[in-house]
Amino acid sequence: MSDVARRAGVSRATASYVLNRTPGARIPEQTRARVLEAAEQLRYVPHVSARSLRRGRSDLVVGHVDGTAVLRGGLSFVTLIQVARDVREAGYTFLIHGDPTVTGIPAARSWLALRPAAVVATLDRYTEDSVAMLAEAGTVPIALSHTPSDLTATVVIDDGDLGRTAAQHLLDRGCRRIVVLGGCSRLVDRQTLGHRMDEAEAAAEAGGAETRRVPFSPDRETAADLVRTWLADGTLPDGVVGATTTHAAHILTALVDAGVRVPEQVAVLAADDEPQAELVRPRLTTVSADLAADESRMADAVLAALEGRWDPELAVRRLPARLVPRDSA
Amino acid sequence: MSDVARRAGVSRATASYVLNRTPGARIPEQTRARVLEAAEQLRYVPHVSARSLRRGRSDLVVGHVDGTAVLRGGLSFVTLIQVARDVREAGYTFLIHGDPTVTGIPAARSWLALRPAAVVATLDRYTEDSVAMLAEAGTVPIALSHTPSDLTATVVIDDGDLGRTAAQHLLDRGCRRIVVLGGCSRLVDRQTLGHRMDEAEAAAEAGGAETRRVPFSPDRETAADLVRTWLADGTLPDGVVGATTTHAAHILTALVDAGVRVPEQVAVLAADDEPQAELVRPRLTTVSADLAADESRMADAVLAALEGRWDPELAVRRLPARLVPRDSA
DNA sequence: CTGAAAGCGCTTACAG
DNA sequence: CTGAAAGCGCTTACAG
Numbered sequence: 001m002s003d004v005a006r007r008a009g010v011s012r013a014t015a016s017y018v019l020n021r022t023p024g025a026r027i028p029e030q031t032r033a034r035v036l037e038a039a040e041q042l043r044y045v046p047h048v049s050a051r052s053l054r055r056g057r058s059d060l061v062v063g064h065v066d067g068t069a070v071l072r073g074g075l076s077f078v079t080l081i082q083v084a085r086d087v088r089e090a091g092y093t094f095l096i097h098g099d100p101t102v103t104g105i106p107a108a109r110s111w112l113a114l115r116p117a118a119v120v121a122t123l124d125r126y127t128e129d130s131v132a133m134l135a136e137a138g139t140v141p142i143a144l145s146h147t148p149s150d151l152t153a154t155v156v157i158d159d160g161d162l163g164r165t166a167a168q169h170l171l172d173r174g175c176r177r178i179v180v181l182g183g184c185s186r187l188v189d190r191q192t193l194g195h196r197m198d199e200a201e202a203a204a205e206a207g208g209a210e211t212r213r214v215p216f217s218p219d220r221e222t223a224a225d226l227v228r229t230w231l232a233d234g235t236l237p238d239g240v241v242g243a244t245t246t247h248a249a250h251i252l253t254a255l256v257d258a259g260v261r262v263p264e265q266v267a268v269l270a271a272d273d274e275p276q277a278e279l280v281r282p283r284l285t286t287v288s289a290d291l292a293a294d295e296s297r298m299a300d301a302v303l304a305a306l307e308g309r310w311d312p313e314l315a316v317r318r319l320p321a322r323l324v325p326r327d328s329a
Numbered sequence: 330m331s332d333v334a335r336r337a338g339v340s341r342a343t344a345s346y347v348l349n350r351t352p353g354a355r356i357p358e359q360t361r362a363r364v365l366e367a368a369e370q371l372r373y374v375p376h377v378s379a380r381s382l383r384r385g386r387s388d389l390v391v392g393h394v395d396g397t398a399v400l401r402g403g404l405s406f407v408t409l410i411q412v413a414r415d416v417r418e419a420g421y422t423f424l425i426h427g428d429p430t431v432t433g434i435p436a437a438r439s440w441l442a443l444r445p446a447a448v449v450a451t452l453d454r455y456t457e458d459s460v461a462m463l464a465e466a467g468t469v470p471i472a473l474s475h476t477p478s479d480l481t482a483t484v485v486i487d488d489g490d491l492g493r494t495a496a497q498h499l500l501d502r503g504c505r506r507i508v509v510l511g512g513c514s515r516l517v518d519r520q521t522l523g524h525r526m527d528e529a530e531a532a533a534e535a536g537g538a539e540t541r542r543v544p545f546s547p548d549r550e551t552a553a554d555l556v557r558t559w560l561a562d563g564t565l566p567d568g569v570v571g572a573t574t575t576h577a578a579h580i581l582t583a584l585v586d587a588g589v590r591v592p593e594q595v596a597v598l599a600a601d602d603e604p605q606a607e608l609v610r611p612r613l614t615t616v617s618a619d620l621a622a623d624e625s626r627m628a629d630a631v632l633a634a635l636e637g638r639w640d641p642e643l644a645v646r647r648l649p650a651r652l653v654p655r656d657s658a
Numbered sequence: 659c660t661g662a663a664a665g666c667g668c669t670t671a672c673a674g
Numbered sequence: 675c676t677g678a679a680a681g682c683g684c685t686t687a688c689a690g
Binding site for chain 3: 010011012013014017025026027028031050052053054055056
Binding site: 043045046047048049050052053058062081084088093094095096097098099109110112113114115133137218219220246249250253256257275276278279280281 | 381
């Protein structure tokens with residue numbers, strides 16, 4: 001900036017004023033133009049660290065996602081990307097810190113080294129201690145979760161409708177013995193899936209169906225074993241909701257391989273909609289989270305938090321669910 | 330740090346020496362311990378911007394990936410994650426800048442605002458101008474690509490073996506009319522897929538098979554149309570290599586739906602290995618990029634670049650391909 | 659309207 | 675061995 005000022009024949013202060021369009025500083029158009037031209041010629045790029053060091057606050061927002069988790073494409077990642085875009089539009093710099101190994105205090109330390117205005121991370125990255133540490137340092141800790149939390153400001157991604165819609169469709173078809181498959185065991189499931197399966201279970205029960213919740217890891221052997229057990233025990237359900245397209249596709253394939261007719265004997269659908277639903281036979285009926293139709297602006301909540309106002313009402317993203325009828329249910 | 334120094338009863342300089350373990354500064358063990366304890370009690374976190382502002386160089390490396398592209402899980406993203414891990418282990422701070430909208434000079438500007446030591450981005454984010462701008466500012470521009478480039482230091486992810494292995498398997502089965510499906514049209518394909526399909530085509534031709542390269546977008550209608558055309562024109566191939574599991578799965582499903590026997594009439598396999606290969610019937614034979622078996626340490630190349638030495642030899646990641654035989658070829 | 663000056667949090671030659 | 679001082683690139687009251 002010194003170079004720019006020198007070239008424009010003004011002081012550094014003046015250069016700063018025009019480059020920042022500081023409100024309240026009336027600079028003659030002539031001078032303004034000279035500074036801008038000098039900046040252009042020298043390809044001036046402001047030094048954000050110096051700026052925020054001086055200002056005492058930064059315009060940096062750091063998101064934290066585990067790179068490998070990203071590949072599973074959970075809703076929290078999708079939401080984070082959208083938040084990133086909106087936060088950038090509001091003039092902040094959004095950077096992703098992806099070290100998968102840190103959580104709690106060590107995570108807070110590595111975020112704080114950057115002195116960001118806020119950090120947005122999945123709820124499991126925070127502890128009571130680390131939230132306090134961040135707040136004390138003036139960094140707003142924002143969590144992403146599928147359920148509310150009072151640990152800190154939390155953006156709630158409510159995917160319950162996916163499960164309810166799925167269960168309701170089975171009930172409407174007349175299913176009376178419903179299996180709710182997956183979304184109950186591992187931490188990963190909880191993070192990626194939220195509580196859609198809890199809701200599916202509740203809805204199926206409320207609808208009067210005999211309902212079972214079954215843990216499931218989506219692979220060929222598990223699916224084949226499960227179907228074998230059902231057949232041996234005579235506990236074949238007449239409807240199955242899979243937590244993801246992959247869950248549902250595996251059980252569907254295993255059923256067909258075992259000679260069970262889908263959907264006549266067992267109707268199968270997924271509380272989720274991935275392209276592979278088209279690839280299995282019969283084609284898999286799914287429930288889609290209609291992100292495009294989603295009106296909630298998560299970023300508004302995040303931006304509010306950045307300015308010290310946190311409105312939990314704003315921060316709930318209720319995902320609209322839409323049935324995508326195909327052939328399996 | 331002033332607080333820490335005061336609490337430990339030493340000067341800020343001394344505090345800095347012990348906190349940074351500055352080599353050549355002999356501080357008595359007593360003093361050291363006092364400083365460390367004070368830092369612990371005050372939960373001191375160094376301010377990286379202040380440090381790099383003073384030092385004139387930063388330990389920041391920024392990666393640039395488009396968040397939505399990430400979800401497609403291309404090899405460049407997987408590689409970037411691994412580079413990130415290694416770069417972090419070497420003591421750098423690795424941050425991801427994911428603004429999908431910028432490229433060329435605007436991208437360079439937004440990276441430079443952070444004054445990083447290096448940036449790692451897919452080749453298409455760079456232009457001649459932006460590379461020069463970065464270099465001039467002392468930031469090392471590193472590209473990720475599937476083919477070499479002399480624009481700047483480039484990490485080459487060579488996925489050619491995937492295509493060769495796939496084609497060779499079809500040749501070994503006796504296929505003489507081979508279709509190489511996809512990986513030729515859109516920029517996206519190029520980025521995600523590299524040149525595996527070029528190599529598949531070359532290998533099939535070299536093996537004496539009549540070879541056709543066919544553009545393909547992996548959806549149901551396109552697949553059905555293509556199969557219909559083949560049947561109508563009498564141009565049904567006896568072997569198909571799909572660019573991805575999804576490509577191959579769609580054509581496989583369309584063939585089966587049309588009453589074609591797979592693999593007897595047409596053998597199908599993917600130059601790629603995704604879990605859904607297990608879900609289609611017949612199960613899809615694939616070729617897996619054995620990342621775990623890959624010995625190349627991309628980070629060595631990147632770290633060398635950071636220190637001003639760039640060794641193109643180090644920077645080629647030749648992905649080992651392994652056939653995963655299932656039922657479709 | 660414009661400039662000189664202080665200071666953000668750090669590091670590092672340089673004196674003591 | 676330890677401290678006082680300068681300075682990285684910027685912003686912003688404060689004087690002129």
